[in-house]
Amino acid sequence: MPKDPIERLLRAVYSAALYLLLPVTAYHLVWRGFRQHAYFQRWDERYALYGERPPLPGCVWVHAVSVGEVNAAAPLVNALRQQRPDLRLLVTTITPTGSERVRTLWGEAVEHVYLPYDLPGATDRFLAQFRPQAALIMETELWPSLLFACRDRGIPVFVLNARLSARSLRGYRLLAPLVARALRGVRRIAAQSPDDARRFVRLGARPEQVTEVGNLKFDQRVPEGVERFAAEFRARCGHRPTWIAASTHEGEEAAVVAIHRRLRERWPELLLLWAPRHPERFRAAIEHAQHAGWRVATRRLTHWADARDAVFVVDTLGELVQFYAAADVAFVGGSLADIGGHNLLEPAAVGTAVVTGPHLHNFADIARRMEEAGALWIGADAEAVAGAVAALLEDPARRAAMAAAGQTLVEQGRGALARTLALVLPALPPPPAEA
Known part of the structure; x- marks a missing residue:
């Protein structure tokens, strides 16, 4: 005692x-x-x-x-x-x-x-x-x-x-x-x-x-075969503009639907990859997308998206990084709802431009560093996130600059593993x- x-x-x-x-x-x-x-x-x-x-x-x-x-x-x-x-x-x-x-x-x-x-x-x-x-x-x-x-x-x-x-x-x-x-x-x-x-x-x-x-997250390595997977996914879905809403929570699902609806007014062929944070929300994401009137495919059921799908729900675990690589723009959730954000380095590491909402208290240091490096776009609310995703879809040069900045930041940030x-x-x- x-x-x-x-x-x-x-x-x-x-x-x-x-x-x-x-x-x-x-x-x-x-x-x-x-x-x-x-x-x-x-x-x-x-x-x-x-x-x-x-x-x-x-x-x-x-x-x-x-x-x-x-x-x-x-x-x-x-x-x-x-x-x-x-x-x-x-x-x-x-x-x-x-x-x-x-x-x-x-x-x-x-x-x-x-x-x-x-x-x-x-x-x-x-x-x-x-x-x-x-x-x-x-x-x-x-x-x-x-x-x-x-x-x-x-x-x-x-x-x-x-x-x-x-x-x-x-x-x-x-x-x-x-x-x-x-x-x-x-x-x-x-x-x-x-x-x-x-x-x-x-x-x-x-x-x-x-x-x-x-941060040890800088030392996470991109899995082998990610580029090959992304190329095959893009080919199967018809080489069209694609964004991903990743690690979303219950309070963000309506916003994801609203953002995708707004974006498809500008890009009717736009594909949404939707990866909810928790497995119990997989079914909800599917139902939200179906109720919006879109054709929906899922990783478990169809394995791939095709050219007719408007939404592809990633209803599996452990595959998020390769789907980040298949997208033109990544929105990282847990940031419109007051959750505190999720790992922003994963999409950056595979060369995808990153957008997030304002609630980032769990990743404040990484968010600050990425924003200062020009590798992150922080939207003040769902409407601002929609505007950021639209601006990046419309500007390949800006997307490429953000992607390059993110990959450079990740590479320069390595070293925590050796020190640990x-x-x-x-x-x-x-x-x-x-x-």
Whole structure:
């Protein structure tokens, strides 16, 4: 038990509150399950009940909450597998889409379970089952019970690709005394930007714990075959103007329909590639487009678009980058609704001009850098986004300039992976001695 009486009290109050809310976690899983069936599965992992599952002692544990964080962690996991093939890796997520992405990227080459809820009993069972020798936590997953449990067991914890928006910092106000104490047990916080680093210090981390290393998303590599896929897609759909609305949320769907309707008045042959952020919105996107009177194809049903389709819904996971490459202009969602934006570097990396809405607090540093480089057009609202997409469809030279600026920025931004490995590798168990 901690010697600090204030910490003991804070931890006791936090744990009691979570145990009282335990029925809500089951309700949440049921509610999400009606929207995405995978939430009905693997409840035992949510509470760290592993039954006869054999333990995995001595692993290195990487936690990435969902698809975006798994993609950001991919360069790090791949580098660890290459440089330290002796390590057993455990990758945890919270969402089913994150889980699916882990299996798509690494199959059975890594161990995978859901991270349990932040209950002391569950965290104890989780750590007893896997006994990690190091914990590599991606971005902003600051769970106090888990951080304290790792500290108490002497497990070095790194918060990597760490980001903390001004909004998230304000959101931690109620738990700030507890989170600050939990953060001080972390070995190192590798922040994405100077602003992120300063906010982690304001949250309670000691300055010497925090290092700015850059954003691992710059180190994500474009998958092989993307250009070949884009060329084939364009040929099949009739070599016509195409834009993509990617990572959209429920509150943005009507805007996407309105923008596409407006654009098709100018370009009647225009094709919309529509990739909702969450699988439970695939059907809604299809229905929105059909109700607008358009012919709709989907990746699962028809695999390709043809020259008669007005909308092609990307109702699969893990293929977004290649569809970015097939578009002339990319709108990245989560930015018209007050979500905070999504990864702007993926379309930039494949040479597609990027448009976004104004709500970008989760990607503020990347958005600023891209806008300054001339690689991003930020619309103040849906009408402005429509105008930006129209202007870029009408001006191939401007599109090409934005695309070139984006690719240059991505290339110049690489390096966070090497700096992150330099922090992490010395803390990992040494490789076995050669016979």
